[in-house]
Amino acid sequence: MTAQLTPELVATGPDATTRTTVIRPGMCGSGSLFVGQIGDWTWDTVSTVCGTNAYTARDGRGAPTYLAFHYFHVRGSESLHVRGLTFGDLLRVDSRVFGFGSESVLTLHRIRRGTGAPEHVDPAAFFAFDEPDCLYAQNFNRWVVRGASGGNEDLRSASPVDFRHEHLSALPPEHSPRRAHARLRALMTAEPPADERSRLVVDYPIDVSRDLNGVGLLYFAAYFSIVDWALVRLWRYRGGSDAGFLGRVVLDQRIAYLGNADAGAVLRVRLSREPGGDVPGADETVRAVLADRDTGRPIAVAEQQVKTGVVA
């Protein structure tokens, strides 16, 4: 048992790591524990290949810098998707980091079942998303530091003093996470669907008992939970059951992070739904646009492509 339970994180090159892991209760389920896990793998991998400890990094003035999530994309399949994991599943995770200058970094994770040999992560193969038994995760992160106000809405770009990025490969521009982020962000101003059963607005008060991370910021994985909290309400509004919601296969999900928020803030979530999608197998695309209810400040835009199993 011991060997299997001890995850091995191994550098496989100057910009790459591999690991095997066992899925535990704290890494799966109906919530956002698995996406939180992916985020930790990003911090581990960047720490391993970029010379800085992401967990304790500081900028030139000595202020703590955080490797904040800016764009998060996970593509799965019916055989391997985020909520399809259960206790004891063995996974191999091959990861590779790409350079975007001193203030940003992109990490790709290719996740497979089993403990097979590590494989090099090639961007062309990754973005083809064509291996049905792979889960593909893309994290685009920016180093941030708290601004003078100390509030969660006041985060600024930063770079840890020991962050090494010059040795990282550039990503082919057609896969730019900045472009993907901009495409999602543009949905902030999209017209809602004409069909009133395909749209809903709900308010979510940030939950001090769940949503803040270890440095008091709104936790990146909590955005996934908040989006799902809202989407289950759209699902019920359309007549769906909780069991039906849990039975959906979320084939593709992405979030563009636009802002953070303090405890006490209320997020207004504008939801919309349309049939179909461009991911094979998806029969529905749902979107959530999150903004601070009181100030209108943008917080995030999320999109999911789903196989609901419901004949529309």
Next chain:
Amino acid sequence: MTAQLTPELVATGPDATTRTTVIRPGMCGSGSLFVGQIGDWTWDTVSTVCGTNAYTARDGRGAPTYLAFHYFHVRGSESLHVRGLTFGDLLRVDSRVFGFGSESVLTLHRIRRGTGAPEHVDPAAFFAFDEPDCLYAQNFNRWVVRGASGGNEDLRSASPVDFRHEHLSALPPEHSPRRAHARLRALMTAEPPADERSRLVVDYPIDVSRDLNGVGLLYFAAYFSIVDWALVRLWRYRGGSDAGFLGRVVLDQRIAYLGNADAGAVLRVRLSREPGGDVPGADETVRAVLADRDTGRPIAVAEQQVKTGVVA
């Protein structure tokens, strides 16, 4: 970096393990991620010393058995408590397992900062709770299997075929977790405080977007989040702010698990509060009694002793 980021789980005897770990975003914060982590350590330790893989264990009929949480107790201090952990903290965790027959098992974790030498976990020293820089966690677990109905309210005792427990030490009876569990359970029928500002009843609908684990049961760590979700409402009812709630130091918290529940259930949470406590430094004791709103079926009883910093 690599060496530090790879947790080492090492058997230090026939009933004991030790590990070092780095606190990541997925392991800390305002929610229940750290208690979830402790639970995973219990499953790891039992898997290492008891011959069965807790993540994939099955009973004699081939049905999956789960190492369900029956009693969970964490004792901290002002210098080391559950919500006081942040990114990059290094911890050493010494763990030891005690025998309670074929259907139950007790695991003690002594958690310290740093990466010092492992130390033997002695029950007398553990239950003295007198090292101020230690976090003490006690997990009493029972093997369960789903009953014929398949519903979450229908769980039965079980034992995995390969579960070895005869080599484990017995715990001195004065520290019996059964007794501690019974003491908490007895609060189900306690009279509410006379002062109406010291009691509150709230209803919590089980959240399909957060609360279920990877096998569809109400996740043991979600009970902690649900209790906190309710306690923040009692706190606000008494005039407290969210910032004040986050500033509390929870010195001691314990939950007796009495039942599981399905998605769609609504839990009625009866809250009460009294000044003081028997843990050094505690200025308030709060309790939460959880039952199924519709059937009255008991779900859990929780108690926290807190240093609020508020002069009562």
